[in-house]
Amino acid sequence: MWDANKRRFSNNEEANKLLKPYLRKGWDLKV
Amino acid sequence: MNEHRLSRRHFFYGTLLAGAIPTGGFGSTPALSTMGYKSPNEKLNIAAIGVGVRGPAILVGAAATENIVALCDVDEVRSANGFKQYPNAKKYKDYRKLFDAESKNIDAVMVATPDHMHTPVALLAMQHGKHVYCEKPLTRTPWEAQLLVDAAAKYKVATQMGNQGWNHEGTKTACEIFWSGDIGEVKELHAWTGGIYGGQPNLPATGPEPTPVPPTLDWELWLGPTEQRAFNPLMTNQWRAFIDFSTGGSLGDWLVHNLGPAHLALQLHKVSPTSVECVFVEGKNQWLWPLRAHIVFEFPARGSMPPVTVHTYQNMRGDFQNPPGMAEGERLFPPMNNLADKGRPFVQGGDGMMLVSTQLTVDGKPMNQNRGGAFPVSRRPGGPGGRGGQETPGDPKMRAPGNGSVFVGSKGYMATTSRGEGVWLLPASRWAEYKLPPQLLQRGINHQQDWIRSCKGGAPGVSEFSVAASISSGCRSGPSHCVSPAS
Numbered sequence: 001m002w003d004a005n006k007r008r009f010s011n012n013e014e015a016n017k018l019l020k021p022y023l024r025k026g027w028d029l030k031v
Numbered sequence: 032m033n034e035h036r037l038s039r040r041h042f043f044y045g046t047l048l049a050g051a052i053p054t055g056g057f058g059s060t061p062a063l064s065t066m067g068y069k070s071p072n073e074k075l076n077i078a079a080i081g082v083g084v085r086g087p088a089i090l091v092g093a094a095a096t097e098n099i100v101a102l103c104d105v106d107e108v109r110s111a112n113g114f115k116q117y118p119n120a121k122k123y124k125d126y127r128k129l130f131d132a133e134s135k136n137i138d139a140v141m142v143a144t145p146d147h148m149h150t151p152v153a154l155l156a157m158q159h160g161k162h163v164y165c166e167k168p169l170t171r172t173p174w175e176a177q178l179l180v181d182a183a184a185k186y187k188v189a190t191q192m193g194n195q196g197w198n199h200e201g202t203k204t205a206c207e208i209f210w211s212g213d214i215g216e217v218k219e220l221h222a223w224t225g226g227i228y229g230g231q232p233n234l235p236a237t238g239p240e241p242t243p244v245p246p247t248l249d250w251e252l253w254l255g256p257t258e259q260r261a262f263n264p265l266m267t268n269q270w271r272a273f274i275d276f277s278t279g280g281s282l283g284d285w286l287v288h289n290l291g292p293a294h295l296a297l298q299l300h301k302v303s304p305t306s307v308e309c310v311f312v313e314g315k316n317q318w319l320w321p322l323r324a325h326i327v328f329e330f331p332a333r334g335s336m337p338p339v340t341v342h343t344y345q346n347m348r349g350d351f352q353n354p355p356g357m358a359e360g361e362r363l364f365p366p367m368n369n370l371a372d373k374g375r376p377f378v379q380g381g382d383g384m385m386l387v388s389t390q391l392t393v394d395g396k397p398m399n400q401n402r403g404g405a406f407p408v409s410r411r412p413g414g415p416g417g418r419g420g421q422e423t424p425g426d427p428k429m430r431a432p433g434n435g436s437v438f439v440g441s442k443g444y445m446a447t448t449s450r451g452e453g454v455w456l457l458p459a460s461r462w463a464e465y466k467l468p469p470q471l472l473q474r475g476i477n478h479q480q481d482w483i484r485s486c487k488g489g490a491p492g493v494s495e496f497s498v499a500a501s502i503s504s505g506c507r508s509g510p511s512h513c514v515s516p517a518s
Contacts, residue, residue, distance in 0.1 A: 002508065009192050009512065018274070018511035019145070020174035023143035027256035029154055029175070031182045 032428070035278055068189075068488040075162075077098045077488055080126045081144035082113030089141055089193055090117075090473070093164075100137060103129045107247035109461045111174045124249055124259030126152050131382070134159045138476040141479075142166060142208040145192070150175040157182040162486040164479065167194040167287045168278040169496065173504035176496075183496045191492035192499035193480035194287045196450025197295065198478040200375050201368070204467060205292035205447050211468035214440030214456065220293050221342045221351050222436040224285040229269040230313070231322055239263035239475040258471050270321050276458050279510030280320030282345045286506045287499070289436050290341070295493075296438075297339060297497060299335075304328045304341075306507070309513035311349070323347045323429065326509035342490045343509065347429045352443040356458040364435040364446050365453035373467050383479045 002008045008019055023029060069075060077093055078101035079086050090099060094117075103123040103344065104110030112331055114122055123129040139162035142152045146168060153165045163183075169192045170176045183190045196202050232239075241261030244250045250262045257275050263386040271284055272275040278284060287294075294300060306329035309422040314322025342349065353363065435453075444457040455462040473490070475481045482492040 002304055002307040003061065004305055007177075007303065007504070007508075009307070009508075012515050014515035014517060014518055015508075015511040016061060017509065018514070019172050021150075021172050022258055022275075023256045024254075024258060027151065027508055029150055029256070031154070031180060031185055 044454045047444065053507045060188070061271065068486065071487050071489070073487070074098050075138040075483060076136055077139045078103070078129060078133060078161075079113075079141045080104075080129070080156075081142060081145065081166075083143075085111035085193075086110075086141070086143035087113040087116055088194075088290045089143055089164065089166065089479060091143065092477045093483060096480065101129055101133045103291060104251045105249040106504070113226050127155065130155055130159050134161075137161060138481070139163070139189075141220075141433060141485075142314070145253075145270045145276050145376045146278050147257050147270075148178060151255055153179055154182055157186045157188050160188065161184055162482070163187040163496075164191045164193060164482050165496075167499075167503070168192075168283060168506045169287075169499045170309060170501035170507075171276075171278050172507050173500075176500035180500045182497050184219055189482060189485035190499075191478065191491065192494045192496065192497040192503065193486070194291055194450070194494050194499070195478035196288050196291050196452060197493045198475055198481050199452050201447065201448065201454045202295065202451030203369055203470070203472040203474065203503075204375065205445065205451060206296040207441075207468045207471055208445060208456070209455065210471075211246065211297040213442065213465075213468070214438060214445050215442030216337055217297060217339055217438050217440050218337050218451045219340050219342075219439040220297070220436060221344070221349075221439070222289040222293065223287065223344045223348070223434060224281040224289055225431055225433045225434055226322075226346050227269075227272045227281045227320065228284055231267045231319065232263070232269045232272055232314070232388075235319060239265055255511065274318060274320060274514065278506050280324065280345055281507040282324060283320065283510050284345055285434075286343060286509075287502050289434065289447075290343070290505075292451040292454065293356060293436055294502050295339070297336060299339075299341075300334045301333050302331050303501070304330050304505065304508075305464070307508045307512055309509065309518045311347070312513040312518050317421065317513050320510055321345070321513050323514045324510065326372055326513065328505060343404050344431060348430055348432050351432070352438075354439075354457045356460065358458065360432075361459055363457070364433040364448045365455040367447075367454060368450060369453045370467075372385055375467070404467070412459055482484065 001010045008016045036186045075097040077097050077099050079090055080103045082102050082182040083106060099117045099120050101121045102114055102117060103126045105124055140156040141162065142149055149165050150170050153163045156163050172177060172178060240263055242260040242263045253267065266273060307325060308327050310327055311325035324345045325347060326343045330339050330341065332338050364394045435446060435448040442459060445454065446457055447454045456465055485492045
């Protein structure tokens, strides 16, 4: 199931891991 | 113009379309210049990051009217052709050094790197106050997409995702046909892509073998924020297949194109899906996106539009049945630029030059039709821009019918081709007698010029980041569900 408010799956943590990138040290991304 | 049709269209979806139809026109004021915007009469100074394949293709749509002053690429071999096309532009290998040296000289940046570098480059550009045109899909992940949306709002810059079909006559006409009510309500929609651009790498079970890094490539900078690993040319040659470097296989790469007309017409960016589910997947492993997939998105009602189920297929047909009344052998998707047959003329430009009129010129001269850099993979069947899935015998459900989308309406079917460069009603007998509704959406020269107008204080680009982020995020969420162990 897709949680529209949280923009993540409510029942699939493995898929959720792909919704935010791995960032190598020194590559922090902040607005 | 048929006044009755115009009136009916406006009432059909009412206020839901507020903002969907640009009022257009240049809004340049003295205050805008203090925010980094230029008047329509001034040329922008543009830098491009990533000039291997897509960079030159998108630059040509801006170079016709603006100055290209700086270029950057981590790969000396891939960028050689692009660098040669702009001999007066300063050349860099590290985009961070480009901004250090050129920030005061540039107004805008075009980003055409692999997907995993879109966010670092676009974010730094906006932090320098530069307008940004970023190739599609906008980002690899929804988290990054939201980051860029927030940055665009904070730094008040003009943005555009490079899904050029959104400015094509076919896409705009598809919207107008749907809004006219001529196909009725749409509760079901199907979209197909072919195989992954560049093909599916044949990896050994242990993954890519370590290989010496060519002296012409800055491998560490190519990797950017992704996990450090040994070089293998499959990663730079076929990065679209790799989970770490791309958005989501062929669907992740192409849904912003194939679903473009639907996204705009059905106003899908105004809601989030209530369900994202991978219902079929084939050929997945820990490094690569799947070979085939069928992903279903459920969208809630938007104003007076009912909920809609969106089926998306990578490299397969699924259970889709042709609309009733289609003759044996009748094609599902229209030819590219088929609206010329209905009196909507436009020049067939290259991939970065979606011109929509034969009358448009720059400084009184026709715009250059050269599209720039090479586009090495032919439009063969099975390719994402091709005419469908692999031409293999066997189960017809495993062969995509083409590259495009089909709207299933309560009063008829409408099909769009590829990025929206073709549109027609089905069956062909209905299209033959169909009269197009009035043009109500603003037309422009091409997708790059749509952004440039915005950079100069005009109306926002049709695919500014706040609009593009939702469809780009969907390109990731669906394939992510497919590759998870539970699928």
